[in-house]
Amino acid sequence: MRDADALHAAMEKLPPPLLEVLLLCDVEEMKYREIAMVVGIPIGTVMSRIARARASLRRQLEDRSQQLTRGTGR
Amino acid sequence: MMDHLSPATLSAFADGELSAEQTARAKEHLDECLACASSVIDEWLLKASIGKEGRKYTMPAGVEERMKGLMEEEALSQRASSSRAAPRGPRETRRWIVVGNWAVAASMLVILMGWGIMQFRARQTAGLLKRAALVTEACDLHISVLAANETPQVVSSDRHTVKPWFQGKLPFTFNLPELKDSDFTLIGGRVAYLEQSPGAELIYQIRKHQISAFIFQDRAMGSGALGDSLARRHATFNVESWNQNNLRYFVIGDAGAKDIQNLANLLKQAAQQ
Numbered sequence: 001m002r003d004a005d006a007l008h009a010a011m012e013k014l015p016p017p018l019l020e021v022l023l024l025c026d027v028e029e030m031k032y033r034e035i036a037m038v039v040g041i042p043i044g045t046v047m048s049r050i051a052r053a054r055a056s057l058r059r060q061l062e063d064r065s066q067q068l069t070r071g072t073g074r
Numbered sequence: 075m076m077d078h079l080s081p082a083t084l085s086a087f088a089d090g091e092l093s094a095e096q097t098a099r100a101k102e103h104l105d106e107c108l109a110c111a112s113s114v115i116d117e118w119l120l121k122a123s124i125g126k127e128g129r130k131y132t133m134p135a136g137v138e139e140r141m142k143g144l145m146e147e148e149a150l151s152q153r154a155s156s157s158r159a160a161p162r163g164p165r166e167t168r169r170w171i172v173v174g175n176w177a178v179a180a181s182m183l184v185i186l187m188g189w190g191i192m193q194f195r196a197r198q199t200a201g202l203l204k205r206a207a208l209v210t211e212a213c214d215l216h217i218s219v220l221a222a223n224e225t226p227q228v229v230s231s232d233r234h235t236v237k238p239w240f241q242g243k244l245p246f247t248f249n250l251p252e253l254k255d256s257d258f259t260l261i262g263g264r265v266a267y268l269e270q271s272p273g274a275e276l277i278y279q280i281r282k283h284q285i286s287a288f289i290f291q292d293r294a295m296g297s298g299a300l301g302d303s304l305a306r307r308h309a310t311f312n313v314e315s316w317n318q319n320n321l322r323y324f325v326i327g328d329a330g331a332k333d334i335q336n337l338a339n340l341l342k343q344a345a346q347q
Contacts, residue, residue: 007127026121027128032091038140051082
């Protein structure tokens with residue numbers, strides 16, 4: 001599985017509210033203020049959702065990397 | 075104790091969403107904290123990957139419409155304040171911010187790498203100096219014994235006499251080799267000090283050459299700088315040094331390198347028993 005595929009798989013597992021703000025921030029390059037207006041949530045919620053989404057992705061990618069390491073270590 | 079930046083602050087910093095005051099505080103912390111600086115770089119890398127991979131997704135219809143509305147509002151407000159000759163679109167402006175972020179990321183990476191190389195070189199230099207100092211000190215001990223021409227504190231060619239003599243004098247014990255099939259003769263021993271740590275000095279003779287074998291606790295004298303083993307010439311003396319059973323051995327003498335190595339091998343075999 002390529003890195004891009006792993007990231008895609010991890011993004012698929014994100015809850016929709018987290019994925020939505022993450023895409024608006026990183027793909028649409030919108031400011032937190034704009035995201036808050038578009039989604040209709042407070043700016044603090046945007047901030048925490050983005051941090052949680054990235055933390056979740058990083059965790060999933062690390063888990064996958066550890067599984068691969070264990071797999072090749074056998 | 076230094077408090078690390080929270081995940082939300084790291085994310086907001088990477089997105090350029092902190093206020094001027096918060097950004098200044100975060101930068102001050104990042105100058106001091108390698109862990110957080112490396113987390114920010116991770117954040118930028120992940121953000122870039124999401125930006126690329128996320129293009130495959132389509133936004134829910136409602137969100138798409140509200141985005142269009144927002145863009146139109148932005149365009150209108152820009153037209154109203156069209157004092158600049160060629161105003162940039164919001165996306166274009168953001169792209170410049172992203173390019174700026176990448177430039178900062180690249181320069182931070184260069185600074186981190188430079189810092190790492192400097193640390194590595196400093197450690198290497200400190201290790202070399204420590205190594206040279208320990209070997210010199212061990213050679214000085216050997217020379218001072220030869221120069222003083224003093225009788226060893228325990229005089230015996232019997233290893234079963236010499237080894238028990240050190241009991242209660244040293245915070246460790248060691249084995250001495252059987253020499254009956256070799257050209258070496260055990261003369262005796264004494265307590266020696268290296269880096270303020272007590273150790274055993276065993277005096278051997280081969281032909282007319284006197285050889286000192288020193289045994290110290292490896293950790294007590296911080297001799298990790300010497301590595302596992304070392305064989306070299308120092309001020310025309312041949313020196314062998316190695317670590318075994320958490321003890322640091324030095325065999326030093328003006329005998330040939332082969333003789334020094336043979337005695338070192340006998341001591342190594344004895345230590346394995």
